[in-house]
Amino acid sequence: MTVLILIVLGILLSPFNGFAQDDTGKRIYNQWCAQxxxxxxxxxxxxxxxxxxxxxxxxxxxxxxxxxxxGDPPTDEDIIRSIRNGNPGTSMPAWKRxxxxxxxxxxxxxxxxxxxxxxxxxxxxxxxxxxxxxxEIIKKGKELFRVAKxxxxxxxxxxxxxxxxxxxxxxDDWGYRIDPANYTYPWELxxxxxxxxxxxxxxxxxxxxPMTSYQDSLSDEERWALAHFIKxxxxxxxxxxxxxxxxxESIPESTDDPQWExxxxxxxxxxxxxxxxxxxxxxxxxxxxxxxxxxxxxxxxMLEWVDKKPNKGDDGMPPDGIRxxxxxxxxxxxxxxxxxxxxRRHPVNLWVWNAADNLGKEYIAKGPDTVYxxxxxxxxxxxxxxxxxxxxIFVRSxxxxxxxxxxxxxxxxxxFAVTVYDGRLQEQxxxxxxxxxxxxxxxxSTPLRVFVLPPAVSLxxxxxxxxxxxxxxxxxxx
Amino acid sequence: MRRLLILIIVSVMLTPLxxxxxRVRYKVVExxxxxxxxxVVKAAKKVPDPVxxxxxxxxxxxxxxxxxxxxxxxxxxxxxxxxxxxxxxxxVLVIVENVKEGKAPPKKDLxxxxxxxxxxxxxxIAYVKSKYVIKNSDPIFHNTSLAKVLKNKRRTVYNLALxxxxxxxxxxxxxxxxxxVKCDAHYWMRAYIFASRHPYxxxxxxxxxxxxxxxxxxxxxxxxxxxxxxxxxxxxEVKPGSTTNVSVTLTKTRKPSVLSRVGL
Numbered sequence: 001m002t003v004l005i006l007i008v009l010g011i012l013l014s015p016f017n018g019f020a021q022d023d024t025g026k027r028i029y030n031q032w033c034a035q036x037x038x039x040x041x042x043x044x045x046x047x048x049x050x051x052x053x054x055x056x057x058x059x060x061x062x063x064x065x066x067x068x069x070x071g072d073p074p075t076d077e078d079i080i081r082s083i084r085n086g087n088p089g090t091s092m093p094a095w096k097r098x099x100x101x102x103x104x105x106x107x108x109x110x111x112x113x114x115x116x117x118x119x120x121x122x123x124x125x126x127x128x129x130x131x132x133x134x135x136e137i138i139k140k141g142k143e144l145f146r147v148a149k150x151x152x153x154x155x156x157x158x159x160x161x162x163x164x165x166x167x168x169x170x171x172d173d174w175g176y177r178i179d180p181a182n183y184t185y186p187w188e189l190x191x192x193x194x195x196x197x198x199x200x201x202x203x204x205x206x207x208x209x210p211m212t213s214y215q216d217s218l219s220d221e222e223r224w225a226l227a228h229f230i231k232x233x234x235x236x237x238x239x240x241x242x243x244x245x246x247x248x249e250s251i252p253e254s255t256d257d258p259q260w261e262x263x264x265x266x267x268x269x270x271x272x273x274x275x276x277x278x279x280x281x282x283x284x285x286x287x288x289x290x291x292x293x294x295x296x297x298x299x300x301x302m303l304e305w306v307d308k309k310p311n312k313g314d315d316g317m318p319p320d321g322i323r324x325x326x327x328x329x330x331x332x333x334x335x336x337x338x339x340x341x342x343x344r345r346h347p348v349n350l351w352v353w354n355a356a357d358n359l360g361k362e363y364i365a366k367g368p369d370t371v372y373x374x375x376x377x378x379x380x381x382x383x384x385x386x387x388x389x390x391x392x393i394f395v396r397s398x399x400x401x402x403x404x405x406x407x408x409x410x411x412x413x414x415x416f417a418v419t420v421y422d423g424r425l426q427e428q429x430x431x432x433x434x435x436x437x438x439x440x441x442x443x444x445s446t447p448l449r450v451f452v453l454p455p456a457v458s459l460x461x462x463x464x465x466x467x468x469x470x471x472x473x474x475x476x477x478x
Numbered sequence: 479m480r481r482l483l484i485l486i487i488v489s490v491m492l493t494p495l496x497x498x499x500x501r502v503r504y505k506v507v508e509x510x511x512x513x514x515x516x517x518v519v520k521a522a523k524k525v526p527d528p529v530x531x532x533x534x535x536x537x538x539x540x541x542x543x544x545x546x547x548x549x550x551x552x553x554x555x556x557x558x559x560x561x562x563x564x565x566x567x568x569x570v571l572v573i574v575e576n577v578k579e580g581k582a583p584p585k586k587d588l589x590x591x592x593x594x595x596x597x598x599x600x601x602x603i604a605y606v607k608s609k610y611v612i613k614n615s616d617p618i619f620h621n622t623s624l625a626k627v628l629k630n631k632r633r634t635v636y637n638l639a640l641x642x643x644x645x646x647x648x649x650x651x652x653x654x655x656x657x658x659v660k661c662d663a664h665y666w667m668r669a670y671i672f673a674s675r676h677p678y679x680x681x682x683x684x685x686x687x688x689x690x691x692x693x694x695x696x697x698x699x700x701x702x703x704x705x706x707x708x709x710x711x712x713x714x715e716v717k718p719g720s721t722t723n724v725s726v727t728l729t730k731t732r733k734p735s736v737l738s739r740v741g742l
Binding site for chain 1: 539619630632665
């Protein structure tokens with residue numbers, strides 16, 4: 001009898017028993033996910049205050065990124081994709097450390113936070129027969145962009161600045177402010193930026209947001225055309241550490257001068273300033289594009305960035321603005337001023353522009369607490385906001401003669417950094433979006449002899465060889 | 479005996495869990511001796527029906543702005559407080575709660591039409607296993623975002639684009655409970671849908687009266703829901719073959735979110 005009881009107990013405690021549940025999913029979730037997504041799956045983790053977009057609240061049961069029609073829960077593969085690849089432009093990283101079995105267990109655990117949503121079997125859409133990109137299909141997509149009213153939220157150029165979008169009640173299911181996506185910056189597209197990703201987003205919509213599903217209202221062919229057009233709006237991001245400035249005859253005065261388009265550029269990834277108070281964890285500007293050129297006596301830098309809603313400082317919010325920073329002197333060694341506003345021993349020049357007064361101002365900074373305006377103002381700036389895009393040109397003399405001002409020597413790597421402000425997010429002062437140090441170099445103009453000497457030398461060598469050959473062959477003949 | 483007992487215990491414990499998890503929320507049964515509920519919902523005092531101001535932002539193409547203005551106008555009667563001569567309130571949802579079993583819900587699709595920049599109907603009942611039929615009768619873009627109303631939050635069920643006039647989209651009714659319908663392109667548009675597993679839900683007519691038939695006898699809670707009044711819940715008993723009268727007077731108003739959206 002005792003033996004029997006022991007056997008029964010043994011069976012009960014064995015892993016075959018339904019009650020001895022595997023807790024892998026929960027264990028991983030609590031160790032790696034709960035800090036942001038909350039132990040109850042409600043998005044109330046420690047990191048909530050420091051992230052934008054906010055960590056997903058699984059308990060609500062709304063899932064944005066799916067391959068399933070509006071109304072269906074995501075498939076397991078959809079959740080796995082978010083875990084494995086992360087979501088660009090958010091704090092969600094790509095998780096590679098878990099085994100496939102562990103990820104599956106994790107998915108099962110996440111689904112338990114909203115069990116009623118997962119009662120229905122999802123039917124994923126088919127993503128197939130992607131047509132090739134042609135001028136014709138992009139043109140068709142552009143027309144559909146208007147017909148399907150994408151333009152009303154995403155704007156003419158897809159920068160997320162559509163006029164309709166700016167209502168205070170544009171919120172997601174979780175009650176947070178939501179902006180239309182900027183298609184031109186692929187690195188910001190949370191649901192992916194490939195043609196198929198865009199097609200998927202148009203088809204299924206992003207549940208919980210105003211991004212609606214076009215699965216039933218546009219044909220498959222139309223959705224591919226639209227995806228092609230949207231894909232064609234993406235800009236090429238050129239990352240690097242330095243930008244060469246070419247010498248020209250004169251500086252183009254307007255921001256839409258075609259000369260600017262012909263120049264090379266450098267894209268600076270931007271981040272919130274979190275070293276000094278007030279710290280800024282939730283900025284939305286992600287990129288500033290830099291172009292530049294110089295003449296005999298002047299240097300010009302054009303900065304370009306997307307801001308979905310312009311603020312001129314007259315609506316109770318600070319104006320949008322941008323600041324360009326150079327060291328007061330080109331550093332001789334590798335030691336540069338502190339990258340944010342310089343330091344006591346290494347002052348920096350600040351060139352400042354804002355949308356309220358639209359002119360350039362010059363300051364010297366020796367750290368964020370020591371900033372003073374310069375007596376002699378040498379910087380000129382002009383900015384234009386057009387369809388979601390700011391373009392600001394700063395112009396200054398190569399050498400102002402002022403001992404505190406940087407001299408732009410040709411052929412040297414000159415550090416620069418940028419701070420940008422979006423008034424809509426109450427950005428001003430230390431609450432800004434900053435870059436690291438990068439470099440510009442004023443390309444030394446090529447002297448004329450570079451073009452004349454080498455060809456002349458090679459011609460002479462050719463003739464010398466020719467003569468030698470002739471003489472030798474004559475000798476051989478003789 | 480003891481061995482048998484142990485075996486029984488073991489077999490019970492080894493039964494897989496899902497057997498318990500799959501609970502039946504509503505059981506369809508034959509109701510032969512059911513009771514009925516009728517009543518009138520009245521307002522304690524007249525409440526003026528607000529007029530919603532409408533702002534059409536200019537579009538890139540002025541022709542489209544015109545089209546939009548023609549379809550939507552510049553203001554809209556809210557049709558929120560429809561209170562008759564007898565003080566009866568129209569469009570109150572009367573919902574019998576905690577119904578475990580009863581008649582099968584009707585096979586009846588709910589048409590939600592986008593017409594003249596409104597949802598028609600303003601208040602509707604949808605039945606699980608039937609469909610939502612979402613239509614656009616306007617010559618402009620609408621999107622229909624249907625979300626379940628939760629405490630302080632909403633859970634999107636469907637968000638469907640209807641860019642073209644005459645477009646019709648059918649979707650199954652799955653989630654139950656109160657749903658709010660919005661159009662992200664027109665911030666003043668709203669509708670309220672109650673999705674139900676059972677047929678014991680009604681909407682009051684323009685005299686404020688309603689009727690719910692063939693409920694299995696028993697004790698129930700009846701909830702009276704209206705966008706502009708606080709909920710009222712009544713506990714009632716339904717007796718076989720007889721009619722229970724449940725009349726209520728709505729006293730406390732509330733401010734629905736649409737009024738904040740239009741700036742009232």
